[in-house]
Amino acid sequence: MNNNPIEIAKSVQVELVTWRRDLHQMPEIGIELPQTVAYVTQILEQLGINYDASYVNGNGIVALIEGKNKGNHEKVIALRADMDGLPIQEETGLPFAAKENMHACGHDGHTAILLATAKVLQENRERFAGKVKLIFQPGEEYPGAAKIMVEEGVLEDPKVDRIFGLHIGQLVPNMEKGSLASRPGPLMASMDRFKITILGKGYHAAYPDQAQDPIVAAAQLITTIQTIHSRNINPLDPSVISITRIEGGVNQNVIPDAVEIEGTVRTFDEQVRQSIKVRFAEICQGLGQALHVTCELDYSDKYPPLLNHREVTNNTLSVLKSIFGNDQAQELAHPLMSAEDFAFYLAELPGCFFYLANPGLIEGQFHGHHHPKFDLDESELYRGVAAFYSLCLDYLNN
Numbered sequence: 008m009n010n011n012p013i014e015i016a017k018s019v020q021v022e023l024v025t026w027r028r029d030l031h032q033m034p035e036i037g038i039e040l041p042q043t044v045a046y047v048t049q050i051l052e053q054l055g056i057n058y059d060a061s062y063v064n065g066n067g068i069v070a071l072i073e074g075k076n077k078g079n080h081e082k083v084i085a086l087r088a089d090m091d092g093l094p095i096q097e098e099t100g101l102p103f104a105a106k107e108n109m110h111a112c113g114h115d116g117h118t119a120i121l122l123a124t125a126k127v128l129q130e131n132r133e134r135f136a137g138k139v140k141l142i143f144q145p146g147e148e149y150p151g152a153a154k155i156m157v158e159e160g161v162l163e164d165p166k167v168d169r170i171f172g173l174h175i176g177q178l179v180p181n182m183e184k185g186s187l188a189s190r191p192g193p194l195m196a197s198m199d200r201f202k203i204t205i206l207g208k209g210y211h212a213a214y215p216d217q218a219q220d221p222i223v224a225a226a227q228l229i230t231t232i233q234t235i236h237s238r239n240i241n242p243l244d245p246s247v248i249s250i251t252r253i254e255g256g257v258n259q260n261v262i263p264d265a266v267e268i269e270g271t272v273r274t275f276d277e278q279v280r281q282s283i284k285v286r287f288a289e290i291c292q293g294l295g296q297a298l299h300v301t302c303e304l305d306y307s308d309k310y311p312p313l314l315n316h317r318e319v320t321n322n323t324l325s326v327l328k329s330i331f332g333n334d335q336a337q338e339l340a341h342p343l344m345s346a347e348d349f350a351f352y353l354a355e356l357p358g359c360f361f362y363l364a365n366p367g368l369i370e371g372q373f374h375g376h377h378h379p380k381f382d383l384d385e386s387e388l389y390r391g392v393a394a395f396y397s398l399c400l401d402y403l404n405n
Contacts, residue, residue, distance in 0.1 A: 330393055
């Protein structure tokens, strides 16, 4: 009987590619994924795995595999895959390209990896004790359905002891293809969204003294917001404030009534995160009074920082190195400013999120995540299966 996790993972390569390509052609957005849910549950039924597809109004799936080995059957480990796509028109030219929307971030690969892991775990139940909970989640890109699933009890009954997730593609620049990486502590940033509506009084552009100009207020507001990081936050605490949309005005000779500004805030520390939010409110109030406009602030806490559990992550890296070698499993020196709603799970229990580098080339180059020409190298997907499978056996049998 083969005990090599890499060979076990490679044994499902055909299914991995088939499932990934099928899922790639049915990208659905947000928390409404009826086709995807029907496809995933069909595969689970074929594998003989029990599941509950009642989460997030029938758009989240939780499957359970029980080990048959002697040992501690109270242990429960969870593995998570996100299933949603993005509202992007695909331009890869692949024969299995989607016609509407796109899996432009690798979630089709995540789901295929978790299905393949389910298959090898189901076929090797005599090799582990305890239980493996498989979480197929909608809405990672938006609105962060991990939070909804936690609130609906996904980590209970049976209660999960630790959780793992991965991201494929190439979020970390220059990661060697086929390598895996993570780090204890901060791995990814929080992601909050702000929208500021500046309400003034429009008038003829030739008579600005008769107006309350929201354009001028917007310009000063943008400049002042950028001083939060440079003048209000300790320079040793990373943070990013990006203004991504400004909209106002209709013509060259009309001062408008209103301007909208929208953007995102990212950091790794919860205290810094909340202090930035407070400073936003102070700036809006003060600038509004100074320029005789009203600054309405809509500030939404979205995803918290993704903080890997130190002990679990160190053990994860040790397991990955034992499978793939020291050169193929590395500890990252720095976290990323991108965000992930897996952070909601890690806020509840110990776990680890890690990366697999398998960028796919279109026209000779990797175009990056959330791009119309994003693709994956399918030949490396088995590494995600081997990693999940090995992490399950390591925890459940020790």
